[in-house]
Amino acid sequence: MAKKLLPLLAMGTIAAATTASPCAIINDLYTESGETSVAGSVAYACLMSMPFESNAAVTWITEYSKYLQFQSDLEMLAKPPSSYLSNKVDLLGGLESIQSRASRGGYTSQYQFDADVSDLISSANDGHLYFDELCSLSAFSFYSSLSLSAISSNGIAMPEIYVTADAGMPSQGYNTNVSPVHSINGVGVVSAIEAQSNYQNFQDPDARFNNMVLNLLVDGQGNDLYGLFSRDTVWRGIESYNVTFVNGSSISYPVMAELMASLDSVSFGDANDLYNGHSPTLYPTPVIRESHNIIAGYYPDIPGLEDVAILTVPTFETDGYDNSAEEFVAIAEYFVQNASQIDGKKKIVIDLQNNGGGVVLSGYGLYSIFFPNETLFSSTRFRSHEAIDFMGTIFNSGNSTVQEIGYNSGLSGLVDAVKPDQSSFEDWQNVFGPYNIGGIPSSALFAEFDFATTDLSDDPVNTDGRGGVLNATTSPFAPEDIVILLDGRCSSTCTIFADHMVSKGVKTVAVGGRPISGPMQALGGIKGSEVQLLSTIDNAAQEAMYLLNSSISGNPILSSDNISRFYGQPHPAN
Ligand SMILES: *[C@@H]1O[C@H](CO)[C@@H](O)[C@H](O)[C@H]1NC(C)=O
Numbered sequence: 001m002a003k004k005l006l007p008l009l010a011m012g013t014i015a016a017a018t019t020a021s022p023c024a025i026i027n028d029l030y031t032e033s034g035e036t037s038v039a040g041s042v043a044y045a046c047l048m049s050m051p052f053e054s055n056a057a058v059t060w061i062t063e064y065s066k067y068l069q070f071q072s073d074l075e076m077l078a079k080p081p082s083s084y085l086s087n088k089v090d091l092l093g094g095l096e097s098i099q100s101r102a103s104r105g106g107y108t109s110q111y112q113f114d115a116d117v118s119d120l121i122s123s124a125n126d127g128h129l130y131f132d133e134l135c136s137l138s139a140f141s142f143y144s145s146l147s148l149s150a151i152s153s154n155g156i157a158m159p160e161i162y163v164t165a166d167a168g169m170p171s172q173g174y175n176t177n178v179s180p181v182h183s184i185n186g187v188g189v190v191s192a193i194e195a196q197s198n199y200q201n202f203q204d205p206d207a208r209f210n211n212m213v214l215n216l217l218v219d220g221q222g223n224d225l226y227g228l229f230s231r232d233t234v235w236r237g238i239e240s241y242n243v244t245f246v247n248g249s250s251i252s253y254p255v256m257a258e259l260m261a262s263l264d265s266v267s268f269g270d271a272n273d274l275y276n277g278h279s280p281t282l283y284p285t286p287v288i289r290e291s292h293n294i295i296a297g298y299y300p301d302i303p304g305l306e307d308v309a310i311l312t313v314p315t316f317e318t319d320g321y322d323n324s325a326e327e328f329v330a331i332a333e334y335f336v337q338n339a340s341q342i343d344g345k346k347k348i349v350i351d352l353q354n355n356g357g358g359v360v361l362s363g364y365g366l367y368s369i370f371f372p373n374e375t376l377f378s379s380t381r382f383r384s385h386e387a388i389d390f391m392g393t394i395f396n397s398g399n400s401t402v403q404e405i406g407y408n409s410g411l412s413g414l415v416d417a418v419k420p421d422q423s424s425f426e427d428w429q430n431v432f433g434p435y436n437i438g439g440i441p442s443s444a445l446f447a448e449f450d451f452a453t454t455d456l457s458d459d460p461v462n463t464d465g466r467g468g469v470l471n472a473t474t475s476p477f478a479p480e481d482i483v484i485l486l487d488g489r490c491s492s493t494c495t496i497f498a499d500h501m502v503s504k505g506v507k508t509v510a511v512g513g514r515p516i517s518g519p520m521q522a523l524g525g526i527k528g529s530e531v532q533l534l535s536t537i538d539n540a541a542q543e544a545m546y547l548l549n550s551s552i553s554g555n556p557i558l559s560s561d562n563i564s565r566f567y568g569q570p571h572p573a574n
Pocket residue numbers: 166177178179180245247248249
């Protein structure tokens with residue numbers, strides 16, 4: 001069973017526009033001239049004219065809350081330690097407030113409701129907790145042509161913020177009087193960027209900042225991605241960005257809305273398109289690359305760096321293509337072995353900028369190329385609440401068929417969990433706890449993988465003498481000769497990989513971030529090692545209920561009181 005941590009790429013799905021009048025304007029524009037872009041305020045008016053069904057919304061919140069109790073850091077998000085750099089948020093409490101507003105007629109449009117839900121969930125700044133299906137938010141994408149770049153004059157000096165088109169000019173040989181940005185709509189430019197970044201899916205403010213500005217080359221695949229400063233699915237009431245430059249001049253950028261909805265067959269590419277077909281455009285020619293650019297090796301031709309190799313790893317998302325997990329590690333191993341043993345490279349930079357994670361085993365696989373045949377440490381916890389106790393109790397009730405069904409349901413930890421040292425737990429209660437971990441009722445630490453039963457043939461990992469295509473026995477580079485380059489946005493599997501490397505003495509360098517002096521977190525994205533789709537939770541709950549139902553006529557697995565409680569599950573713990 002491949003465990004996968006999703007990278008941070010979610011594209012909206014499709015919604016149909018209604019025919020109320022602002023929407024009709026948009027519809028007419030589109031049908032008459034194919035125009036898919038309108039003033040943001042017009043799109044907002046269209047969204048605000050959507051109907052709202054309060055009963056459906058109230059029920060939806062009740063149901064969604066049942067799933068949200070599986071979020072493993074609810075209590076800590078509501079009451080974070082003082083070192084937490086983001087805002088605290090009480091997600092269940094926030095849902096209750098939205099529900100109560102819905103029930104007393106406080107919303108007139110589905111869009112207002114969706115925007116509140118989306119902003120609440122996004123305030124967790126957690127790349128594993130997001131919606132890509134709130135219908136009204138999939139209709140438009142708000143944007144302006146304003147792209148901002150953070151430029152340091154020498155790579156070390158405090159960066160200044162430029163309009164991207166200006167920022168590129170000096171490097172293209174233009175000698176123009178470009179000026180940094182002073183303020184946007186009267187607010188200092190750095191504060192303006194930070195304020196807009198609050199809903200980004202990164203727990204660290206420097207990582208969020210890096211996501212808002214265009215950093216040339218930082219997508220790791222040699223593409224320059226637009227900074228997200230003026231892009232949003234929620235209307236923030238800003239009709240234009242009035243940019244004032246340090247030299248006193250100013251420019252206004254109107255906020256527009258791009259129609260995402262399919263009025264006929266408008267289709268939008270997804271981020272996977274970036275992987276396909278071409279070599280990284282802004283990078284030098286790679287020495288070797290995986291065919292979808294999910295990993296590539298370089299030898300810099302800069303004097304003084306003759307003994308340095310560079311491995312760019314923009315993602316661990318290796319399961320989108322046939323054999324790509326194998327190709328990913330095979331190329332990495334070939335490159336680093338060759339670089340160190342044949343081509344005389346002494347040092348290596350592993351570039352993980354903007355790596356949002358992917359398949360955990362590919363992270364372990366890459367780690368095992370640098371440090372072969374180690375025993376891997378994998379551990380996680382789930383939040384121990386009543387619904388998960390019912391499910392675990394049912395799946396562990398002693399019938400092997402039932403156990404198999406529980407295992408296949410996909411919620412890890414519920415059946416056959418092993419400890420991080422790979423030894424077994426005595427029983428379900430030992431796994432479940434609950435143990436108080438920083439105020440969160442939590443399970444015991446359990447390993448994400450039971451390596452004795454994990455099939456490593458499709459996802460090669462050189463561990464405990466098993467490696468699939470990976471067969472090295474010595475490290476290609478000493479830990480002090482390896483450095484990991486990060487921009488804070490490392491999330492999910494990326495953090496697991498980096499953490500393993502750091503535990504061996506590898507150093508990290510983090511670049512970008514807010515223009516302030518002081519340290520910056522290298523791993524600023526979600527460090528959680530599990531992501532569960534709502535449908536996975538639902539599937540596991542349904543399987544458990546089915547098994548419970550079939551036990552009722554004979555030897556019921558739960559007491560009758562608990563059976564009726566489980567029928568209402570999953571539901572929020574009080
Ligand atoms: C001031 O800076 C802006 C932004 O770089 C530039 O477009 C403009 O030409 C500059 N104005 C003068 C007078 O130099």
